[in-house]
Amino acid sequence: MSTTLITGIAELVTCDDEREGELGIVHDAAVVVDGEQIRWVGAAAQAPDADERRDLGGRAVLPGFVDSHTHLVFAGDRSAEFTARMTGEPYDGGGIAVSMAATRGASDEELRSLIGARLEQMRAQGTTSWEIKSGYGLNVEHEARSLRIAKEFTDETTFLGAHVVPPEAREDRAAYVDLVAGEMLEACAPHAKWIDVFCEPNSTYAFTGEESRRVLEAGAAKGLGLRVHGNQLGPGPGVQLAVELGAASVDHCTFLSDDDVEAVAGSDTVATVLPGVEFSTRMPYPRARDLIDAGATVALASDCNPGTCYSNSIPFVIALAVREMRLTPAEAVWAATRGAAKSLQRSDIGVVRVGARADLAVLDAPSYLHLAYRPGVPIASAL
Numbered sequence: 001m002s003t004t005l006i007t008g009i010a011e012l013v014t015c016d017d018e019r020e021g022e023l024g025i026v027h028d029a030a031v032v033v034d035g036e037q038i039r040w041v042g043a044a045a046q047a048p049d050a051d052e053r054r055d056l057g058g059r060a061v062l063p064g065f066v067d068s069h070t071h072l073v074f075a076g077d078r079s080a081e082f083t084a085r086m087t088g089e090p091y092d093g094g095g096i097a098v099s100m101a102a103t104r105g106a107s108d109e110e111l112r113s114l115i116g117a118r119l120e121q122m123r124a125q126g127t128t129s130w131e132i133k134s135g136y137g138l139n140v141e142h143e144a145r146s147l148r149i150a151k152e153f154t155d156e157t158t159f160l161g162a163h164v165v166p167p168e169a170r171e172d173r174a175a176y177v178d179l180v181a182g183e184m185l186e187a188c189a190p191h192a193k194w195i196d197v198f199c200e201p202n203s204t205y206a207f208t209g210e211e212s213r214r215v216l217e218a219g220a221a222k223g224l225g226l227r228v229h230g231n232q233l234g235p236g237p238g239v240q241l242a243v244e245l246g247a248a249s250v251d252h253c254t255f256l257s258d259d260d261v262e263a264v265a266g267s268d269t270v271a272t273v274l275p276g277v278e279f280s281t282r283m284p285y286p287r288a289r290d291l292i293d294a295g296a297t298v299a300l301a302s303d304c305n306p307g308t309c310y311s312n313s314i315p316f317v318i319a320l321a322v323r324e325m326r327l328t329p330a331e332a333v334w335a336a337t338r339g340a341a342k343s344l345q346r347s348d349i350g351v352v353r354v355g356a357r358a359d360l361a362v363l364d365a366p367s368y369l370h371l372a373y374r375p376g377v378p379i380a381s382a383l
């Protein structure tokens, strides 16, 4: 395979440092890639020869962003719900049924085209890897279909049949939990790497701690890795449950007690914060500063979905993390690259080192500092 020497890198952020939050910066750097993998990384003055050359003219290069939490398989429009929220309506998860109806009604081709367009927007903003959840099918046929289609776009697929209880099953929640942990899981597991549950006793639509445990344990028995939507709408058992069951990630973490912070910090579970959600729902931002200070591994992701955050922009999320949650710009970039890769238990993405995937982001700026410094300015793209 032919190799390319990339030069003109004023600042290379490698994230190749075992200390969390450390960016491992190389100035005046060069990278050699072969299309799939990184072959060489170092100072431009020592760079080896390659088949081709590309000069970036003094730009910053980073690991491509890893968006470890998205709900990209959906159709329909909930802009009216967002507008109502901006005038005071609270978010309670009830709108998920609106997206469910639109998603069930869309053809496979329509869903593929919607996902493809969203991914194109993400690459244009520097994202090079993504996780995709189901969760708008909410019956056996449509959850399996959502995952089958999602799998065409990523290996990081997550079965989220336990997103909410769909309207037709609300008379008998227990039967729906049985379905998710039984026949639906059976149909979905072949297309999924992960299982997730919206553990939220503060919503009438989502799942209690006990219901969530049941679904997660069934998924683990099928060989799926665990992820949890936890403590998004209020205090609850989601974070502690995720830690107890050894989940790879607990996501949202908006309402954390000191015990929750301590539990995550003392575990291998990554705390994934999604500040685009708090921005779009006018909720308080998660205690990400406290999580990092306590020693937890923190990831940042978009949570792109039609209800709580219809933004797929990791640069936007980085700016929010710095402005609203008091992460340093370095911590925020680390969380959106290496931290998010850790939440997917991947060591080949979110890092610039020999042998890693040749997934890079380039900034039309000399330093990663410009990401948080210039919110809304389209400086990042996938290389």
Ligand SMILES: N=CN[C@@H](CCC(=O)O)C(=O)O
Binding pocket: 071, 093, 095, 096, 099, 198, 229, 232, 277, 303, 305, 306, 307, 308, 309
């Ligand atoms: N909290 C649950 N799921 C999504 C919202 C889904 C929706 O409202 O459509 C989230 O991660 O915020």
Ligand SMILES: [Zn+2]
Binding pocket: 069, 070, 071, 229, 303, 305
């Ligand atoms: Zn989500």
